[in-house]
Amino acid sequence: MSSVNFLKKLLDGMPVEWKALGEVAKYSGTRIDSNQVNKRNYVGVDNLLPNRAGKTDSSYVPTEGRHIEYRSGDVLIGNIRPYLKKIWLSDQAGGTNGDVLVIRPNDPSLSSGYLHQILTDEKFFAYNMQHAKGAKMPRGDKAKILEYSIPIPCPDNPKKSLAIQAEIVRILDAFTELTTELTTELTARKKQYNHYRDQLLSFEDGEVEWKTLGDVIKKWYSGGTPKAGVPEYYEGGDIPWLRTQEVKFLDIESTEVKITQAALDSSAAKWIPANCVIVAISGATAGRSAINKMPLTTNQHCGCLEIDSKKALYRYVFHWVSFNYENIKALGQGARGDLNSSIIKSFKLPLPYANDPEKSLAEQARIVAILDKFDALTNSTSEGLPREIELRQKQYEHYRDLLLSFPDPEAVGA
Structure with missing residues (x-):
């Protein structure tokens, strides 16, 4: 069903009026003292949860000064870059600071949940960024935000309007709730x-x-x-070329960049066989590991271990290296914490039944089978919970497009 037909059925012939946000909502103007906020109700941009309702759990609460009050049903928006995309529908009362805008519906034809869904749209983020002020740390323009146009279905019949908004919110919240449940399940499985x-x-x-x-x-x-x-080194290239930012404790099935044969011939890049244990050895990613599932080339910041299958299983080595990420990272040298081949090759590896290669490999395989199962469930982007969460998010975005694709006014936010 097209978005137009979906909306037509939902609206059932009712009109839609675009109104400036300031016509149907306002900023919270109430100030509260610091003794009225605590770790459970204080909101700063650092603990403003993205795009869903929920409790806050701040690690920092100002001990003095006056703060902005928010109430249950208010929409909270991060108002300083890089938090301009963080939006929260509150289900409690508390206090916040000047880096968070508190928007409160004050029109009978607008519900908080519907406003929250409207403001989590990419269109609002783009509008907010367009009018943000400041070079280094841009802030949203409070006046311009109140000029942003939002669609109000059936504005002359608040009861009918709220019923339509409630149905939109019900459908979208169902997808959000499912994603939240899957995310909670993922957290539990990662702990396991x-x-x-x-x-x-x-x-x-x-x-x-x-x-x-x-x-x-x-x-x-x-x-x-x-x-x-x-x-000639990059255009039309078909040789996979791996950079350290792609080394993320996962199997590598493809690379973001490909190079040409001319590039390979003119640089230190070289072909690496499949199923190597790759370790990032430089900069912020140093110590991260991955396995390449196909032959590829890498930049100079990757170290690749081709494992002797008669001595150890490459996936056993990968799990051990991943398990010891912090220990390996701590061995980095210099200001950037760089690793090198000597450091990596000297790192200790436990081999069970080392005097019986057949028994050793069998025990490694047993360990690998268990860890691979959990790894696929918790980390794989092609299966398991991360994949399921990604699919549910795409489904949510699809229905958002269907439910919120109202005919644009002649000038949105003008």
Whole structure:
């Protein structure tokens, strides 16, 4: 069903009037003292939850000064970059600061839930950014925000208008609630995963023999970066080229950038075989790991371990390296915390039943099977809960488009 037909059925011939936000809502003008706010009801931009109702749990509450009051049903908007996209429908009362705008419907034909859905639209974010003031830390223009046009269905019949708005909110909230439930489930499964990983990868003295990563590899690979700005190195390229920002404790099925054969021939980049354990060795991503599921090339900030399958399973090594992310990262040197091949290859690896290769590989496979199951459930973008959450979010956005695609006024926000 097209968005026009969907809305026609919902509106049932009722008109829609576009009104400036300031005609149907206002900013909270009530000030409250600091003794009226606490960790459960104080909202700052750092703990303003994005796009859903819920309790706050601030780690910081000002101990002096007067704050802006918000009430249940108010819509709270982050008013300083990079928080301009954070919007919250409050289900409690409390206090906030000047970095958060408190908007309160004051017209009988406008519901809080409907206003919240309207203001979480990308159109409002784009409008707010367009009129934001300030170079380094732009703030929303409070006057311009009140000029933003919003659609009010059946404005002359508040009861009918609120019924239409309620149906729109009901449908969209159902998708939001499902996404929230899946996110909660994901959090619980991640805790379960971490618990099992801690158990499976924690060994007592004598249970394993400690080797180094260098002891179980066939080869160490590094990479290089073709000269930027040379069209023949990048345009029309079909050779996968991995950058460290893509190393995220996941299997790598593709790369964002591809290079040409000319780029490969003119740089230190080289082909890496599939199923290597890749470790970011430089900068902010240092210590992160991944597995390449196809042959690829990398930049010089990636170190690649080709594992000897007679000594260790590459997925066992990957889980161990991922488990020790913080420990590996702490070994970084210099101002940027860079790692190198010596540091990585010297890192200790526990091998169960090291004197019996067949038994060792079988035990590694048992550990890998359990961790892979949790890893797919909690981290995979092609299956498991992350994929399900992504699909539900897309479904929510689809219905948002259907339910909120009112005919635009001649000049939105003019």
